[in-house]
């Protein structure tokens with residue numbers, strides 16, 4: 001055998017152009033440190049409520065170890081149908097319009113792949129969750145970010161949106177409350193966006209994973225507006241609402257033809273979501289309402305605390321109306337977000353994610369997760385205050 | 395329940411300044427509300443939750459189910475009030491079901507508890523019968539797990 005010839009580059013070019021996640025970069029740095037306080041974690045600090053874990057253990061005890069129907073357990077879909085109706089006012093048929101997925105992550109991938117043809121433009125608002133642009137690129141679509149601004153509390157306004165709509169636009173991805181900004185839309189915004197979506201014959205994929213963590217104002221899903229159910233894929237999951245990130249379970253609701261298309265991909269690549277996680281999800285929907293109320297009230301206090309602390313120390317921060325992130329502006333100190341967060345880590349052992357991990361428009365911001373123990377948050381705020389005071393002296 | 399009370403029940407040492415931030419209220423108002431709760435007797439005191447098992451005190455804790463005869467005027471109250479006054483009695487509840495009062499006792503040793511039951515409790519007029527159970531180990535007390543929680547197992551950074 002002649003072994004000297006080096007192999008050609010096997011990696012697909014459209015994949016090579018996707019940059020490594022900024023979160024991953026930062027993780028590699030942070031994991032080498034000891035004794036840090038991390039406000040960089042995008043998942044609840046609560047463990048999954050015991051009754052939910054116990055339901056999964058009970059199911060395992062009773063031999064629930066097999067595949068389920070591709071769409072997910074019917075009992076779970078029936079409960080989801082009731083839940084979405086009660087909490088969001090949208091009716092979905094459990095047999096033809098609901099698909100249980102491996103997290104919202106999978107559901108987002110399915111939704112994008114089901115609708116995207118090469119060259120289709122998919123609009124999303126930025127700063128945003130890390131996976132939207134890559135998932136669109138993997139599907140050979142063109143990601144089109146709309147930059148939202150601090151002055152408007154990172155809301156997506158119809159005006160901003162309309163400027164980015166072209167003849168190639170296929171769909172719009174919404175995520176309110178937003179990771180990382182905590183932004184929430186008001187009814188006016190949502191109605192204006194819905195009008196544009198209908199006018200330009202677009203589809204909306206709405207990632208509502210944080211919607212149960214809305215602290216102020218009305219909670220309205222765009223899918224609930226007249227004429228919108230037909231053009232909406234509604235995604236939600238259990239990761240944030242019930243602190244179930246490790247269970248990997250989420251769901252999608254959409255009209256039958258869209259659900260069918262997503263299901264086609266899901267059945268070949270995933271078969272079904274893990275049965276034990278589906279069993280846990282059933283328990284969460286049946287008996288987990290009070291868990292949500294408790295967590296929400298706890299997060300709200302932390303939010304108030306962290307925002308007023310940040311503002312007092314001189315890092316201007318809007319009060320996010322949802323999710324569990326504060327997004328202070330740190331651009332007044334002559335450093336990039338990355339430099340700022342690395343120095344904060346070096347000098348005070350506090351880890352916050354630089355805003356640029358959520359798109360270039362996150363420059364000048366820091367994401368501080370308050371899904372952390374209250375004592376840790378207090379200590380982190382003391383340390384950050386010390387850090388900022390030193391910067392201000394110079 | 396008032397959010398302020400919830401915070402205090404979780405951590406009575408929380409500073410008024412911090413609670414003011416969390417509840418978006420002026421610090422002065424927090425202090426005034428706490429004072430009012432204390433005055434009204436809604437807040438009855440502040441104590442540390444101690445895991446006595448770790449202290450090797452060799453103290454004995456027991457729960458006693460007590461059946462009593464209700465009285466024509468006052469029902470169970472007179473006897474309950476009387477039992478509450480004993481230093482050994484930590485907590486006392488009126489119960490539905492097979493017995494009437496549930497009494498939590500903290501004693502120096504087994505003998506002390508035994509003599510409390512036989513000499514003081516059982517002899518109270520109206521007490522019909524008692525049934526004593528000794529506590530062996532505390533797993534959770536007042537909502538607090540006695541075993542220290544494991545470290546945060548989440549990744550240090552995640553999206």
Ligand SMILES: Cc1ncc(COP(=O)(O)O)c(C=O)c1O
Nearest residue numbers: 103104105129179237239250553
């Ligand atoms: C906006 C957003 N969407 C989706 C996800 C992924 O959720 P899941 O755990 O359901 O895959 C996250 C997790 O951080 C998120 O923040």
